[in-house]
Amino acid sequence: MSYPFTPPWKREQRDANGCTTARAVLSRLTLCAACALSACALVPGTPDPAAMTRQMLAHPDRMIILTVANSPETLMLRAGSTSRGYGAATSYSASDSARATIAALARQYGLREVSAWPIPSLNVHCAMLEISGAAPRDQVVAQLAADPRVNLAEPLHTFHTLAGAPAVAAYSNLEQGLHEIGAYAAQKVTRGDSVEIAVIDTGIDTMHPDLRGRIAATQNFVDDDWDQFNRDQHGTEVAGIIAADHRAGSLDRTRGMEGVAPHASIIALKACWQDDPSGRTAVCHTLTLAEALQAALEAHAKIVNLSLGGPPDPLLAELVALLIRKGVIVVGAVEPDGDMNAFPVGVPGVIAVESARRAGDTVDASSSPVLYAPGRNVLTLTPGGNYDFVSGSSFATAYVTASAALLLGVRPHFNPNDLSALLRQTSGSTKLHASVINVCRAMAALHRSCTDSPQ
Amino acid sequence: MTSDMGIMRDAISFDGQYREVVSGRTAQMRVSLAGWICASLRALVMLMVAWATPAAALDDWQFSAGAATDNITRGIDISAGQPSLFASAAWYPGSGVFAGASASSIRSLGSAQTGVEFVTDAGYVWRAGNDWSAQAMLADYRFTGVPFAYRIDYDELVLTAGWRDSVFASITVSPNTGGGPTPRLWAVSYDLVGRVPLSHGFSAMASVGYYDIAQETGSGYVYGNAGLTYQYRTLQFDVQYFTTRASAQMDMRMGAILVHRWVADMIWHF
Numbered sequence: 163m164s165y166p167f168t169p170p171w172k173r174e175q176r177d178a179n180g181c182t183t184a185r186a187v188l189s190r191l192t193l194c195a196a197c198a199l200s201a202c203a204l205v206p207g208t209p210d211p212a213a214m215t216r217q218m219l220a221h222p223d224r225m226i227i228l229t230v231a232n233s234p235e236t237l238m239l240r241a242g243s244t245s246r247g248y249g250a251a252t253s254y255s256a257s258d259s260a261r262a263t264i265a266a267l268a269r270q271y272g273l274r275e276v277s278a279w280p281i282p283s284l285n286v287h288c289a290m291l292e293i294s295g296a297a298p299r300d301q302v303v304a305q306l307a308a309d310p311r312v313n314l315a316e317p318l319h320t321f322h323t324l325a326g327a328p329a330v331a332a333y334s335n336l337e338q339g340l341h342e343i344g345a346y347a348a349q350k351v352t353r354g355d356s357v358e359i360a361v362i363d364t365g366i367d368t369m370h371p372d373l374r375g376r377i378a379a380t381q382n383f384v385d386d387d388w389d390q391f392n393r394d395q396h397g398t399e400v401a402g403i404i405a406a407d408h409r410a411g412s413l414d415r416t417r418g419m420e421g422v423a424p425h426a427s428i429i430a431l432k433a434c435w436q437d438d439p440s441g442r443t444a445v446c447h448t449l450t451l452a453e454a455l456q457a458a459l460e461a462h463a464k465i466v467n468l469s470l471g472g473p474p475d476p477l478l479a480e481l482v483a484l485l486i487r488k489g490v491i492v493v494g495a496v497e498p499d500g501d502m503n504a505f506p507v508g509v510p511g512v513i514a515v516e517s518a519r520r521a522g523d524t525v526d527a528s529s530s531p532v533l534y535a536p537g538r539n540v541l542t543l544t545p546g547g548n549y550d551f552v553s554g555s556s557f558a559t560a561y562v563t564a565s566a567a568l569l570l571g572v573r574p575h576f577n578p579n580d581l582s583a584l585l586r587q588t589s590g591s592t593k594l595h596a597s598v599i600n601v602c603r604a605m606a607a608l609h610r611s612c613t614d615s616p617q
Numbered sequence: 618m619t620s621d622m623g624i625m626r627d628a629i630s631f632d633g634q635y636r637e638v639v640s641g642r643t644a645q646m647r648v649s650l651a652g653w654i655c656a657s658l659r660a661l662v663m664l665m666v667a668w669a670t671p672a673a674a675l676d677d678w679q680f681s682a683g684a685a686t687d688n689i690t691r692g693i694d695i696s697a698g699q700p701s702l703f704a705s706a707a708w709y710p711g712s713g714v715f716a717g718a719s720a721s722s723i724r725s726l727g728s729a730q731t732g733v734e735f736v737t738d739a740g741y742v743w744r745a746g747n748d749w750s751a752q753a754m755l756a757d758y759r760f761t762g763v764p765f766a767y768r769i770d771y772d773e774l775v776l777t778a779g780w781r782d783s784v785f786a787s788i789t790v791s792p793n794t795g796g797g798p799t800p801r802l803w804a805v806s807y808d809l810v811g812r813v814p815l816s817h818g819f820s821a822m823a824s825v826g827y828y829d830i831a832q833e834t835g836s837g838y839v840y841g842n843a844g845l846t847y848q849y850r851t852l853q854f855d856v857q858y859f860t861t862r863a864s865a866q867m868d869m870r871m872g873a874i875l876v877h878r879w880v881a882d883m884i885w886h887f
Binding site for chain 2: 231236237241245255256282381460487
């Protein structure tokens with residue numbers, strides 16, 4: 163800072179009283195700053211995910227999600243200076259106005275705040291509220307949606323991962339899926355080096371030998387139980403198909419398996435939790451998924467894998483649309499009933515994936531809005547350093563995600579729509595399936611030398 | 618007064634104007650250096666903004682405009698106790714990179730002219746979870762419309778650590794702070810800012826800082842402010858008391874521009 167604004171002859175000498183006052187005021191200011199620091203308990207902290215999940219599970223049918231505008235605030239970063247937009251990056255906290263609005267809405271509509279969390283990328287403050295009285299949830303949601311202070315109001319939605327029971331057969335087709343989609347040939351061109359993939363799912367066994375070095379980051383939006391995170395099944399199975407790398411992990415190279423993009427990096431974002439002892443199925447809800455999507459954006463993920471499905475959700479749709487606008491490739495699983503309005507596949511721009519139909523079934527792949535990939539009896543990792551065969555569109559989704567990572571390995575700025583179109587155009591039939599993606603043919607279409615042996 | 622860089626500056630004349638004799642070569646070098654820093658920063662800002670995906674570009678911008686009863690920087694009055702208008706634009710695509718530009722009206726004591734302070738900044742913010750953040754920023758300050766504006770332009774490197782967007786500690790280093798009749802030298806400031814959210818749209822804030830300009834003036838001074846912020850939708854209102862504490866020597870030199878006063882401001886974000 164410069165200080166030439168007063169020539170010395172215009173200096174005003176202050177009297178002794180003035181100096182004493184200044185000293186007193188300054189000491190109080192220092193005290194205020196110290197209080198602001200020591201009063202950290204007053205500062206709203208990060209929501210406790212475990213407590214939030216417990217409360218949500220207690221009364222899920224009484225929970226409402228709403229968002230209000232989180233108007234930007236000029237944060238004073240420099241002491242003793244008036245606010246004028248100086249160096250203020252986007253605030254990640256709720257603005258005073260947003261907090262006041264949520265509190266006023268809760269009072270007016272008889273709601274209790276369970277958790278609140280700003281979503282910086284959408285400039286909104288999001289809250290999960292529980293209906294205190296006996297009013298029906300649909301009625302309260304309708305009233306809130308009509309309130310001009312509310313951006314969005316919706317019931318708390320529940321989503322499920324899309325894994326089914328595997329058939330006890332075809333064990334001889336070890337890693338058949340990789341051959342079928344041309345992944346082994348494509349890996350001679352690229353192995354997806356450094357492409358960051360956000361897997362929004364359950365936890366992942368980060369200690370699995372075949373995932374060693376493949377996990378770039380972990381975040382848990384469900385609870386603080388990191389042991390359970392490493393025991394979670396569905397996320398481990400999905401991550402295994404994407405990025406297992408037996409060469410990196412296992413000393414015994416005869417063991418282990420290879421993922422489609424064995425050099426891709428996984429950002430493990432736990433937004434779902436297992437709801438049965440076998441670990442086959444898992445559930446998630448709107449708020450945990452919203453937090454995970456925001457985290458994927460902040461982590462600069464190139465691809466987001468959503469091996470789950472559920473009802474259309476306006477908040478999640480907004481976040482996914484934002485990711486797509488920012489060039490992130492979002493891959494989602496189609497539910498078993500084929501509902502294309504469901505989340506996430508109902509969001510324009512999401513690459514929808516179904517398990518490939520058996521050879522002989524009728525599939526018009528060129529006009530279908532979905533891509534097909536192996537999703538029956540595919541080999542993958544399971545927690546505890548184990549392996550198993552799994553089935554479901556969850557895993558077909560993982561194949562497409564990893565194939566996208568390989569394609570980003572040769573063309574880093576691939577547009578999501580172009581990538582989807584390329585995989586569709588280069589899909590074809592195999593001995594096992596009526597139509598399935600082929601990443602090697604997709605690479606060849608990009609003028610990269612890739613020769614696939616016919617299946 | 619003669620500096621070690623060969624600049625000979627005269628004392629301040631009674632008509633309030635600086636008279637100086639500057640060796641042409643040194644002045645040219647200084648202008649080149651300042652111009653290079655400024656041009657580099659602006660090029661960096663433009664490059665970063667151009668980098669944004671066009672479809673998402675508008676989502677990444679924030680604008681604000683407002684007015685304050687005074688314009689104060691580190692406890693120094695830069696609008697001579699007069700109201701100040703300001704506007705700013707900030708670009709933050711969410712990837713950590715940010716850039717911005719702002720303009721605010723300024724005025725010299727004893728001058729009827731109203732000038733403008735332009736600030737261009739660019740930097741990177743790192744976040745660790747939702748609680749911790751760190752920010753590195755380069756800022757370029759340019760003045761126009763006030764006497765000898767070119768002599769008070771300066772640049773800064775600011776390193777800031779933040780906790781929950783409520784507590785910020787920063788250190789600022791400037792290699793070319795100009796003090797009017799003295800040569801441009803190093804200046805360092807240390808800031809600690811706290812903000813506590815209250816209810817009904819209010820927050821309390823307090824800050825304290827130390828501006829080390831010993832290389833130029835032989836000492837530094839303490840500054841700070843405390844007050845309340847109220848936000849109603851896109852409007853932000855601040856009322857704060859600003860004060861400073863300087864040594865007798867510093868007080869003699871800069872007393873009239875070191876503030877002890879209430880300041881109110883209103884900011885509209887759009």
